[in-house]
Amino acid sequence: MGTYQRLQRAFARTGIALDYRDGIYHVRDDQAEAHILLPDSLPLEDKAVRQLLAFAAVRDPHGHGAVCRACATPDFHPGTVAPVGSIVATPPDFVIPAAIGTDINCSVRLLTTGARLDQLAPHKQRLVDLLTASLLNNARDVPVSTRAFRALFDEGPGAFIDGLGSEGLWAHADKARLRVELDSCIGLASFGGSARYAPDAYLQERHAVFRDPGLGTVGSGNHFVELQVVEEVLDRHAAWKAGLRAGDVVVMIHSGSRDVGFHVGQAWMDRARAQWPRGVRHPESGLYGLSGPLAGEYLQAMGVAARYAWANRVVLAELVRKDLEQVVGAAGSRLVVDVPHNVVLREQGMNIHRKGATPAHAGDFALIPGSMGDASYLVTGLGSADWLWSCSHGAGRRMRRQAVRALRPRAADDAAQPWQCVTLREERRIEEAPEAYKPIGPVIDAQETAGLVRAAVRLKPWVTFKA
Known part of the structure; x- marks a missing residue:
């Protein structure tokens, strides 16, 4: 019996029907169905499938809303409540807050x-020292x-920029x-x-200037700031x-x-639970839906956090630009x-x-990051309706953090490694060792073959900063 047949029978014993065609798993139980884009070289995890089907089965208990479609990208793996790499569509007056969570x-x-x-x-060590101070040692002044915060939350990012002063950063x-x-x-x-x-x-008027301890911080887990090098141009028009161009140094920031x-x-x-x-x-x-006016309220509240997340990444980017300016200048830096x-x-x-998937x-x-020892990709979306106009947000974990902790740590400055972790x-x-993640190559290939994206530029890691 082949691997697929064994997998199919194992799922069938627990009430899940599974079919695999053209690189896509089709799964269903008595409540819902979903589709998972995953090469057969990558593992399909039982827990992630169950989470996805539960995600797909969410509905309002009064019949006022339900999931319309559910699917997952190749970085698919279990999450806390909803699986990472999953996408679901709901009617415009129905939302599932726990699917997004707190990040x-x-x-x-x-x-x-x-x-x-x-x-x-030639200036690498000086730049690393400056960025270590700014990104990891709280050597930042962000008044x-x-x-300005009220303007951000009430009016939006443009009003926030207009309200910034000219001190500190x-x-x-x-x-x-x-x-x-x-x-x-x-x-x-x-x-x-x-x-x-x-x-x-963030709103108290007695704080004329509020030096927010969280603003301009990377965060834990898989968040990072990484200096990368353009290794290869795959689509010259997109590049x-x-x-x-090949040989350019770029900065990738992953934070929320x-x-x-x-x-x-x-x-x-x-x-949502109380309702x-x-x-x-x-x-x-643990996935509860909100319908009607409460769904609209959630989207407003979510927007507050979403705008703040943008401001956090802006500060991280400006910290990098400030330090670059001291080393080689940063006038030519721009957002891709x-x-x-x-x-x-x-x-x-x-x-x-x-949930851990990206608009495409x-x-x-x-952007589809790999790991601090593997390539990342800039891609162009192709607008696939079958996959809800999305692509993966990375390679995806293949080992839980508990398992990775058993690995022998490797020195980040090992001369044999072309990358460095600070x-x-x-x-x-x-926890974030390259071994913990799926290889990025099959993840990209599967999405190109299925028509989700077209790879534009491959980026190799140079120096990664992790809090």
Whole structure:
């Protein structure tokens, strides 16, 4: 009996029908069905499949809303509640807060540096020292008035930029460039917001200037700031549009909404659970839907955290630009794309929930990171409706952190490695070891073959910063 037949029988014993055709798993149980794009060389995890089917089965207990379609990309693996790499569509008046969780608008941001590897390599140690201080040792000065935060939450990113002063980090920032770069942030303009959903600390008028301890922080887990080198141009037209050539150094930033996301996400997961009617059995998955006006309120609250996540990545980018300026200059730096993978976006008349999946609309750039020892890709979306206009947000984990901790740590500055990991926590170097992730090659190939994306530029890691 082959591997597929054994897998099929194992799932059948627990009530899940499984079929595999043309690189796609079709799964269903007595409640829902879903589709998973996954090469047969990569493992299909039982827990992730069950989570996906539970995600696909979410519905309002009064019949006011339900999931319309569910699918998953090749970075598919189990999450806390919903599986990572999953996408579900719901009607416009129905949302599932726990599907997004607390890391709202976690996104990946790609910047050019305006410098090439042969220019930066002689100054590597100085740059690493500066960035270590800025990104990991809290050597940053980011004053923001409560008025600017209120403008961010009530009016949006443009009003936030207008409200920034000229002290601290902002003395180095090109605000005209920041305004232009708003157009390269996928989905940002669609987020609503209202300051009434924000934590009180950001709104108190007695804090004329609030030095938020979370703003400009990378976060734990798989979040990072990474210097990368353009290794190969795969689509010269897309690379020209992005302003990238082989040998260029770029900066990739992966971070989210930090404490603001936790505040909003937890509050609305609790509220969705509290709305569940008495006497009706609670879903074992922990996924509760909100319908009607409450769905709209959630999207406004989510927008507050999503806007904050954007501001957090802006600060991280400006910290990098400030330090680059001291070394080789940063006038030529510009944003290529900022693309989310943990958010609800209104698209095609539906609410598209992406849990660790990325928008990949036709002609738009998307980013698919590998690991700190593997390549990352800039890709162009092809707008596949079958996959809800999405692609993967990375390679995806293949080992849980508990298993990875058993690995022998390798030295980040080992001369045999072409990449370097800078972290103040040794366990992060172990948990995020390249062995913990799927190989990026099959993940990209599967999505190109299925028509989700077209690879544009391959980027190799040079120096990775992890908190």
